[in-house]
Amino acid sequence: MVEINLSFLLRLLADGLLIGFIYALMAMGLTLIFSVLRVVSFAHGEHYMIGGFAAYYLLETFTGLHPLVAILLAGSVTFAIGAVFERIFLRPLAEEKVERPGEYAILVTFGLGFFLQYLTLALIGPHPKKAARYFDLPAFELGPIKATAATLKLGTIPLSATRLTAAVIAVVLMLIMLYLIHHTWLGRGLRAVSQDKQAAAVVGINPLRMSTLAFGMGTMLAGMSGAALVPAFAWVPAVGAPAAVKSYVIIVLGGMGSIPGAMLGGLIIGVVEALGTGLLPDPNRAFAYRDAYGMLIFALVLLLRPRGLFGRQE
Amino acid sequence: MKRVDWRWVLTGGALVLALSAPLLLSGYPYWLHVAIVAYFYAILASSWSLLAGYAGQFSFAHMAFMAIGAYGSGLMGKYWGTTPLTGIVLSTLLAGLVGLVIGVLCLRLKGAYLALFTIAFSEVLRLTLNAELDITGGPNGLDLAPLLNTTSRVPYYYLMLALLLASLGFMYWLAGSRFGLFFRSIREDEEAAAAMGVHIVRYKVAAFVITAMIAGLAGGVEAHYIGLITPNILILGQMSIVIAMAVIGGIESLIGAAIGAILIQFSLELLRELGNWRLVAFGLLLMLTLRFARNGLIYPLIERLVLYQARRAVIEGREQKAKQVGEGA
């Protein structure tokens, strides 16, 4: 039986929170798409995956490239993919020319995911790629806080520099998104369309353009999440699926369409996973079951309170 | 003058082809294997289209039920010493039972929520099968005893063909019965169906149980043919392939889905040199079919043929009647 002491617990919590911020960023993208288009994108994981590869290859090709720029460019790539896809395949939904739109959206985004995953596999091959750490922490000591290039130690709690960087990037991006949504004209347009398409159209907002933008922004956020994490994990074309499933869990937990819900949900899932993994005695099985904890929460939420924490009651 | 009923011609031709395939392919046992796998996918695709295209339940748990059939029989053989036949029968029932539970849990879930929940179920099953190494063999999979006492593929070929024809026959009978009527009304408009007195709970759950059992049966037979089952069969990519086969074949047509599956499986094999690019093309085809040909690519051809015949028959019937009335006046 593993000794549960405070330091171990805090370590798990810290790990969970850090990864939770990235989950939250990715889920934010998914929930943004849902709030404006009323569509759950089943290709979200693949944008995360492509973002990671885009960042990796950009950094490999342009050796002087700053990692943050690489992340931005990776986001642009996935933004473009999302916007083009929306324009061609989801436009009929926005124009309300589709019978049984719910089914169509599920199937066509699923198809996109399938297509993107195998396209990447065909272009890049199955061998995992791992990017080098983006930033080396400056070595210093300040009381209980010790930093080396790869790790920041708060007392006895080690935080990997890569995850820390990713978490910081995620937090910054989320703050930027929040600002965008609440304090800019663009954000106001998105919110208007998410509430009432026709009313938005009447006041001069183009709901079709907003739909394209929202989808693109959503996929951009997924891409940037991947780009931020590609130094942390071995990246393969199949890496999108588990990440996507986590996003679904998070948006259902937080409430579909709710951005605060996505953020809080991300943190909760990150922490739950970390705690769950750490607390199972057998390390091999614990790791294999890591994704299962989120699923359990997911199933419970769907059955007991489908609108999640902050979702609208349909 | 008797009009040629193309339905019978084509069906007959296809049956003759299918029945004589082992003879035609006698020098190419690999292709016989491809055919067996193709029939397996055809059973999965057509049963999925019954669940989704008829009853409107877009479940991603179909492969999970198939896996329950496979692993169930394998584990029963391993721990209880059951014969493959017994194992398959019992695990099919088990798949039905799990289908019942999932069906009940999914009653209040619609659209994306239903899809997500069934994905979650499938993933949890996959994770569990991967994790419990001692019991299931984990990622390396579980060995299964052969179903038939033979070294040739031919008996398995006929078995799978028979299974395909039997399940299609059963599903067609179901679709033509009140089950089919109620399934479709639920898909069209569940609220209106309820207002018309359709027992929503019973028929939604029935859709799950029936299709789960068909998938489980197919899974059990296939697993005992191949001799091995791994959790990889449960990855979402596999479910996507089945869905793509059903969509491209025609999601509202059982036979369209089945034919779609067979054609696609053979195409994938024929294009093996293209490696992963085959699936890229497949994915693109799926998206384009959804966008521009929602009834699928195979089904419209069938529709033109079958319904054309049916409509002609009705019109001719009416013309006859009108003639009789005219003559009687």
Added chain:
Amino acid sequence: MMELEVRDVHLHFGGIRALNGVSFSVRGPELIGLIGPNGAGKTTLTNVISGVYKPSQGAVYLNGERISGLPPYQIARRGVGRTFQVTRAFRRMTVLENMLVPAMALHPAGRRQEFVDRAHEILRFLTMDHLALEYARSLSGGQQKLLELGRLLMLDPDLIILDEPFAGVHPKLRETIWEFITTVHQQGKAFIIISHDMETIFTLSQRLLVLNFGQLIADGPPEQVKDDPAVIEAYLGKEE
């Protein structure tokens, strides 16, 4: 004889009180109009009766049995049929199949041919028999409305709830629907009809229920309700 009792029904949605203590009874084949300003709760009330919503307080009884809380299909099977504000035929099924659904749902043992014959009979009454094999989605709006009414007859309910049957309907069709209602009513079925078409509903109904802000403010024959000051105020506002 059919008896429906709505007893002190309240319905809350979050902070909104959609229905605030509504009580009335329907005995036998009454022809009742349900009117009130927009947002008064008319459709909500019919949703409660037909089982789409469960009342937060109070209950609905049909022939002595408590039906509030049962799923909609159970209530439909007990003899309450309804239409929706927007026509909801089964679009990708044929007219005949649309008609067969309720009949086969209610009678597990019946023979399909009997139902087919009955369906044709009703379709002839609605002058739609020639469309029997057409898909519902290729019908005109008016024909779809008639199909919905035909479907109701196949359900053979004792109480029929119609939600805005005359909305957006051209005069010839209005006549057909009027005839449908009066004929079927004479055959012994009760009607609750929601309508904003004042002229029609006043002439058609034997009794009017007037709803405002989720409360029943009048219940009586049209001539009486017409002059009720509460009703006038609800529609036109207080006279200065």
